[in-house]
Amino acid sequence: MATAGATLVNRSDGTAAMHVPFVDLKIQAVHLRGEYEAALWSVIDRAAYTMGPELEQFEGAFAAFCGCAHAIGVSSGTDALKLALIAVGVKPGDEVIVPANTFIATAEAVSHIGARPVFVDCLADSGLIDPEAIGPAMGPRTTAIVPVHLYGRPADLDAVQRAADAHGLAVVEDACQAHGATWRGRPVGSFGAAAAFSFYPGKNLGALGDGGAVTTRDDAVAASARLYRNHGQIDKYTHQVVGYCDRLHNLQAALLLAKLAHLPAWNEARRNAARDYDRRLSGIGGVEAPERADGFEEVHHLYVVSAPARDEVRAKLADAGVETGIHYPVPLHLQPAYGDSGHGAGDFPNAEHRAGRIISLPMFPEISEAQRAYVVAELERALA
């Protein structure tokens, strides 16, 4: 695989530094130019912009990739979550259990259908949903739970399913960061009653714009997601339910189909990059690399470390040309949008503690060894 070339920038003291972007989306565009052109023109020449054969082909290929009978292409990951929740039977007034430390879309999708997200804490070391927290968060109106496979690592699907079964809840996986990750050898997206994927450009499989998919093994859930995706239409001029305009564009489906063939190699490149970061970070005091464990395979959407004085460390890295991120700096129960959650500071200590310490290092399939070595060397300097 081609890797990124070095670009130089200046530090504030005038000395030269290497620029390491957080994500580099331009490299893939250079390599896939021919495939992109073929996909674009095949759609444009036929003016087949919605619900065409490319969408069906992509849905078939993505379903197979996820080990599912069905994939339904939709307009975004957020809408995939919303349609998945509707399709598994979540109704207005229901409560849905959601981790406090996730992208806001996980909770927004619940709110969009008139249900209420009920936040729970994460595990201190992995940041994944704490299965022990699910039982105590249950109430008479709880009907579903959304484990998030954060950073490309599967949540504990055995424990989540046990908790769900004990209380009769539907599991809807938020797999928006985890295309191709496996849990006990089986792809995520094939475990819950349904799952949601995002094809936002920076995700492991990204469209050239917004996109998403619902996956499911269940024929009835698939039929319902398809119905709501396209105006509740069962045939032309017959609308069974009040639905949405949430289709995945045919152009995006054609581009995604071309990109899907490269996804296994891109995920493998991310794994190599993560192993290399793990090794380089193992000798450095003051920083915690992600913990590793057995029983699953990650796809490293993000490479997240913890460090004290996080903001200072990030500022020093930025001065050295290294772009970083924070995923996520404010847990959802402390967001203004969820000021009515009934929770405040101190309620989810693991999520809150992590939020003040985490740094996402540059991670993309084409990140070069020289870039990784530079990132870690500068991180060590920043910590010193």
Ligand SMILES: *Cc1c(COP(=O)(O)O)cnc(C)c1O
């Ligand atoms: C990206 C993301 C979403 C939302 O996907 P969009 O395509 O941006 O709507 C939902 N949940 C998680 C965890 C995500 O990372």
